[in-house]
Amino acid sequence: MADAIGLLRPRTVIGPSLRAAGEWALRFDTFLHVRIGGLVRGTCWLILDGHEPVLLREGDTFMLGNPPPYVLASTLDASPRPAAPVWAGAQDALVRIGSESEEDLYLCVGHIAFDDQNAALLTDLLPPLVTVRVDDPHGTRLAQLIDLLATEVGIAAAGGPLVQNHLAQILLVHMLRAHAGQTDRPTGWLGALNEDGIGAALRAVHADVAHPWNLKELAEISHMSRSAFAHSFKNHVGVPPLEYLIQWRMSLARDALARDTLSISELARATGYLSESAFSTAFRRVVGSSPAQFRNQARQPPRSAANGS
Structure with a gap:
């Protein structure tokens, strides 16, 4: 949280x-x-x-x-x-x-x-x-x-x-x-608050987002079988485990790009991607624009400020 x-x-x-x-x-x-x-x-x-x-x-x-x-x-x-x-x-x-x-x-x-x-x-x-x-x-x-x-x-x-x-x-x-x-509805990352196993997996992901996580590793952290973990995770969080991982990585990426704190290649490595192109493909799929386009747009002043109003 x-x-x-x-x-x-x-x-x-x-x-x-x-x-x-x-x-x-x-x-x-x-x-x-x-x-x-x-x-x-x-x-x-x-x-x-x-x-x-x-x-x-x-x-x-x-x-x-x-x-x-x-x-x-x-x-x-x-x-x-x-x-x-x-x-x-x-x-x-x-x-x-x-x-x-x-x-x-x-x-x-x-x-x-x-x-x-x-x-x-x-x-x-x-x-x-x-x-x-x-x-x-x-x-x-x-x-x-x-x-x-x-x-x-x-x-x-x-x-x-x-x-x-x-x-x-x-x-x-x-x-x-x-x-x-x-x-009792899925509540995203909130859904893990009262679930020890799912919560353990989420904490692991958040602690090391650059790690190449897979379903087997996350299930082991949660002390569940892969099928039980995948079902429980989606039931509580609302999306499959690896989809959540991608969404979280892209949330971190949006924040870093908006603040221009890392280059795109550095950001790719920091969020677990082996290449800038793989990161850019994932970013475009989730966000709808390339990382460079997103960063450039974030650099633009608000419309009201640009108009002097």
Whole structure:
């Protein structure tokens, strides 16, 4: 997990937090990547377009992955207003709705964005909404982290942004663990978290991506027969073992090419290919362009910057 999240290069924006009283509803537009939040106090409804409304209670946490528009509301019949101007009026990292003396809700949220090159490593694995209840095996720990995050947001202490950033990323890891334990669907590399044998094979691949791995070696690491390993791996991860290996190598390659840290021949060797041509063929099959084309495109400034807007 550390390898994958490190490759995503997460960037965290915490808050503002929401304190509210009375009847209210805010409609949020769709956004990219991940938002994590939790209720420090009170209850509210989370209404995701196309999904059944979810009542969040004190101590519950939630994670939104590339979601459609959604509403946070005190009641299901409250009329929502756009959240953007309300959020823009935050003061001291806090949005208030209603009378301060009557506040009965305290919601803490953070947005985690990833490098676009590899964001799909995670976002393709997530449903639009993951909810962890406070009485879930992971729930108490997550509620404590949300409480710590809310405390850091509410004080102007030295090193606050650094602490907030790390707490948000710890929250992300625990939410991913909770999600992997809740679902019986294939969840990519998340699917190995609760599987010792498959996890051992994945750790070996990530530790030495340049090694010429084959199915027999990976099955032996997992203490399974080749057929049992291949079936279990695909069942939990969603793709065959050697296809996963290729996808992971190409994720590393995209990251290196975008940052121009290695030549193409060096990158070929670093990702387990005996020649630049073999690497280029695999890269084109997975990514849809040659390594040189991808690197050149990554060097181009964003369109908005090029236009001066």
